[in-house]
Structures are given as structure tokens and as C-alpha cells.
Amino acid sequence: MLALQSSPLSLGPPVAVLITLVLIGSLVGAVGSAVARRLPNPVGKYRLLYGAVLFPFTLLSYGVLALLGFGPAIRALFPTGSGFLSSILTDFITFLATGFVWLVAYAPTIRGVRDVRDVEVTTSAALSKMGRYVIGLSAVLAVVIVPLQAIPSESSPLVLAVGVAAIAIIFLYASPWLFLLLRPTREPTEDVASRIATLRSRAGLDVRDVRVLDTDDEQTANSLVRGPPNYRRLFLTSTFLDLLDDKTATALLAIEAGRLDTRVFEIRVSTVIVAGIALIASLTGVGSRWLLLGLSVSVLLFGFWLSRRQIRAADEYAAERVGESALSDALNRYAGVHAIEPTRRRFPNPLSANVPLGDRIDRVSTSTDAEEIDS
Structure with missing residues (x-):
């Protein structure tokens, strides 16, 4: 074995x-x-x-x-x-x-x-x-x-790699239920559920149900959507509901809706799976070692670039939904709640699947300034 x-x-x-x-x-x-x-x-x-x-x-x-x-x-x-x-x-x-x-x-x-x-x-x-x-x-x-x-x-290493990929996909779509095993959650009360439904409608976020995570001590205002297309589950922290006003919460949920629409999470998982299979194949001598290694690196770089591109596209979706000014204020508010100083990069990091928060804020603010000048 x-x-x-x-x-x-x-x-x-x-x-x-x-x-x-x-x-x-x-x-x-x-x-x-x-x-x-x-x-x-x-x-x-x-x-x-x-x-x-x-x-x-x-x-x-x-x-x-x-x-x-x-x-x-x-x-x-x-x-x-x-x-x-x-x-x-x-x-x-x-x-x-x-x-x-x-x-x-x-x-x-x-x-x-x-x-x-x-x-x-x-x-x-x-x-x-x-x-x-x-x-x-x-x-x-x-x-x-x-x-x-x-x-x-004695089986091919690719069999193992495919097995790992299958498990990753299972994790991807079973995460709404697995998350319940890892973190204590609760269903929102009737009043809170009504408020969340209003926020989701304004943000254009379509999910099947919602769970709330208790984060009153650590004060983390986060939202997360996981699950297959026909069973999206929204996870919200209690801090998200308590500390963020409706305008800010709607903008952040609109970003989640944009990321669902642009498949950001699926792109990241697929990138890791494909790059990992190519890497395993190169290390175990299945095919041309250097060709497969180059393929692994290329897939990783392309996948991370695509992830950053789709994150920007998700921000654009949110800006169209709630307005550039509201989105910029929401991102700044998010940074303030978490005591984060928004970082910026002159050149993108090719090994990062994320866009620095400061760059996202600047990009939205620039669009807002341009609109004000045009008007």
C-alpha cells in the first residue's frame, strides 16, 4: 500500500x-x-x-x-x-x-x-x-x-494525483456541510434573517441559506459563500452584522456576489489541482520532466493572474451594483474594523492569487474621481 x-x-x-x-x-x-x-x-x-x-x-x-x-x-x-x-x-x-x-x-x-x-x-x-x-x-x-x-x-503516480484532485473537488462542493463541523454556527433570528435577505437582494447575492459565526470576541467582520451552484450557503460573522451598517454590508456582499459570478474560488482550486498534478508527474518521471515542471509553473502563474483579474472584475461588479463611492468606503471600513493598513504594490506579485487591498481601494477611488471630473 x-x-x-x-x-x-x-x-x-x-x-x-x-x-x-x-x-x-x-x-x-x-x-x-x-x-x-x-x-x-x-x-x-x-x-x-x-x-x-x-x-x-x-x-x-x-x-x-x-x-x-x-x-x-x-x-x-x-x-x-x-x-x-x-x-x-x-x-x-x-x-x-x-x-x-x-x-x-x-x-x-x-x-x-x-x-x-x-x-x-x-x-x-x-x-x-x-x-x-x-x-x-x-x-x-x-x-x-x-x-x-x-x-x-505499483500504480501510476498520476492515479494518486487524480485521487487527490477528486478529493479537492469533493472538499470544494461539500464545504457548506464540512464548515459546520469545524466552526460553531447558528441560524439567524427572524429579524436578522430579514435584514440579511434585504442586504442580499441589494447586493445581488443568491444563496440558499445563511449561518452566523460568533466572533464577538475576536471582532472579525467577514463573509464567505461556499457550495455547489444549486446549494450556496452564506456564512456571516456576528461582527459583520453588528459593526457594519447596511450600506457597507451591502457593498461587501456585492463583492461576494461578484466573486461567485467570476468563479474566483473555483479558479484557485483548479489552479492548485492542475499545477499539482503536473508537478507530481514531473517529480516521478512520468513524461518529460522539464516540460511538465514548466507546465506546472505556467499553470500556477496563469491561474494566479486569472484570480487577480477576476477579483478586480468582482470589484467592478460590486461598484456597478452599489456605486464606486460606497464600495471604496466599504473597503476602507473593512480595513478599519480589522486594524489593517491597506497595502499597495507598484508591480503585481506573480505568486499571489490576491490583489492588495490598497490597490483595490485606489482603483475604485480613481474611477470615482474620473466620474466626478467628467460630470
């Missing part, structure tokens, strides 16, 4: 490595937090710390723990026998240990984020929410990865 774990080892080495990873993670988190909070635009630097430092370190930790057979070593302590459920438990243990490394690295950053954003979230509350997310994600990943391990080792 094609498995990420090596044959089960004694318990000592894997546990020792886990302890080492935990210590390194806590140090990286503490040092990274101390640096981020002292830099300009600290909220943006914390996001960079999570995405460019702590997340890659967590992935590395998973690889190390899997190769050392951490899951099998722990599972051997319990008489679970063998079979599908035993394999799920083995992977769940490995993912859970990896999640623990993430939690330990994440913990030192909570106080720093609380200070720079001036929010009241406690360390215990933040860790509790993140812990639920880690447990739920570990369970989902364990169930998903076991079928991949059943692929015979």
Missing part, C-alpha cells in the same frame, strides 16, 4: 520528535509574534506569519511525524485490530499531533494580535475555538486520506 507512514517504530523516538517540534513551534510563534507586533502594519504581518511561517512549519511537522510512524506507534498502545477504522484512527492520531504543534505555535501570537487589534478575546477562548477546528479537520482529513493509502504502490 502507498502510505505516508513507515513501519511502526518504538514509541520513544516519535514522542521525542513531537516534543522537539512543540518546543521549536512555541519558540517560532513567540519570536514571530514579538517581531510582527513591532513592524508597520502589524495585523498584516501576523497574517504573513501564519501563512508563510507557522503553516509551512506545521506541514513539515506532519511529514516528520508521518515518516517516523507516530500514528502507528500510538495506536499500537490500544487493541484496535486492523482494517479501515484502525487506519482512520492511525491517521487521526498523526493529524491530531500535528494540530497540537500548530496550537502551541499559535498560542504565543494570541496576545500580540489582541494588543495590536485592541480586542478582548482571551487566550483560552481563542485556543478553544482553534482546538475545535483542529479536531474537526483532523477527523475529516483522516477519513479522506485512508482511500489514498489503499492505492497500490
Whole structure:
């Protein structure tokens, strides 16, 4: 079988490595937090710390723990026998240990984020929410990865790549239900549901239902739409509903409607899938190595460029729906709520699938100024 774990080892080495990873993670988190909070635009630097430092370190930790057979070593302590459920438990243990490394690295950053954003979230509350997310994600990943391990080792690497792609697509369209397992949500009350329906109508956002996430402590005013075309589910944070006026909320929901119309999320997922399959093929010698590697890089660059283009198109849709001035004010309000200093770039980053918030604001403001001059 094609498995990420090596044959089960004694318990000592894997546990020792886990302890080492935990210590390194806590140090990286503490040092990274101390640096981020002292830099300009600290909220943006914390996001960079999570995405460019702590997340890659967590992935590395998973690889190390899997190769050392951490899951099998722990599972051997319990008489679970063998079979599908035993394999799920083995992977769940490995993912859970990896999640623990993430939690330990994440913990030192909570106080720093609380200070720079001036929010009241406690360390215990933040860790509790993140812990639920880690447990739920570990369970989902364990169930998903076991079928991949059943692929015979002599099969083509492309079979594995296609399997990964299929799972990514399943995640894409099953996310409205998976999200409920990872985050506590609630249905909006009758009055709130009526307000949301009005906002959606003004924004041109068509979804099947709505769920609200409690973010009163961390004060994150976000909206998110996920699901297949015939079952779109809108997730709104409680802060989004409490702190944003109807004009601002409508403009931000119009952006979501524009992104659905321009398929931004699907483009990103497809880019990663196709580029990943080409990369796996190049590394395993299926076809011309350099040609496939070039294809992988080209697809990645083109997909990210297309994502940035569609984000701008979504902003244009929102501007047509609510007006350039309202959209510009909404983006500035969004930045203010999250204590973000809008960043700008003279030249686009080819390795980024996003458009800097400052550039988006400037683009809308420029259109507004041009209209005022014409009038």
C-alpha cells in the first residue's frame, strides 16, 4: 500500500520528535509574534506569519511525524485490530499531533494580535475555538486520506494525483456541510434573517441559506459563500452584522456576489489541482520532466493572474451594483474594523492569487474621481 507512514517504530523516538517540534513551534510563534507586533502594519504581518511561517512549519511537522510512524506507534498502545477504522484512527492520531504543534505555535501570537487589534478575546477562548477546528479537520482529513493509502504502490503516480484532485473537488462542493463541523454556527433570528435577505437582494447575492459565526470576541467582520451552484450557503460573522451598517454590508456582499459570478474560488482550486498534478508527474518521471515542471509553473502563474483579474472584475461588479463611492468606503471600513493598513504594490506579485487591498481601494477611488471630473 502507498502510505505516508513507515513501519511502526518504538514509541520513544516519535514522542521525542513531537516534543522537539512543540518546543521549536512555541519558540517560532513567540519570536514571530514579538517581531510582527513591532513592524508597520502589524495585523498584516501576523497574517504573513501564519501563512508563510507557522503553516509551512506545521506541514513539515506532519511529514516528520508521518515518516517516523507516530500514528502507528500510538495506536499500537490500544487493541484496535486492523482494517479501515484502525487506519482512520492511525491517521487521526498523526493529524491530531500535528494540530497540537500548530496550537502551541499559535498560542504565543494570541496576545500580540489582541494588543495590536485592541480586542478582548482571551487566550483560552481563542485556543478553544482553534482546538475545535483542529479536531474537526483532523477527523475529516483522516477519513479522506485512508482511500489514498489503499492505492497500490505499483500504480501510476498520476492515479494518486487524480485521487487527490477528486478529493479537492469533493472538499470544494461539500464545504457548506464540512464548515459546520469545524466552526460553531447558528441560524439567524427572524429579524436578522430579514435584514440579511434585504442586504442580499441589494447586493445581488443568491444563496440558499445563511449561518452566523460568533466572533464577538475576536471582532472579525467577514463573509464567505461556499457550495455547489444549486446549494450556496452564506456564512456571516456576528461582527459583520453588528459593526457594519447596511450600506457597507451591502457593498461587501456585492463583492461576494461578484466573486461567485467570476468563479474566483473555483479558479484557485483548479489552479492548485492542475499545477499539482503536473508537478507530481514531473517529480516521478512520468513524461518529460522539464516540460511538465514548466507546465506546472505556467499553470500556477496563469491561474494566479486569472484570480487577480477576476477579483478586480468582482470589484467592478460590486461598484456597478452599489456605486464606486460606497464600495471604496466599504473597503476602507473593512480595513478599519480589522486594524489593517491597506497595502499597495507598484508591480503585481506573480505568486499571489490576491490583489492588495490598497490597490483595490485606489482603483475604485480613481474611477470615482474620473466620474466626478467628467460630470
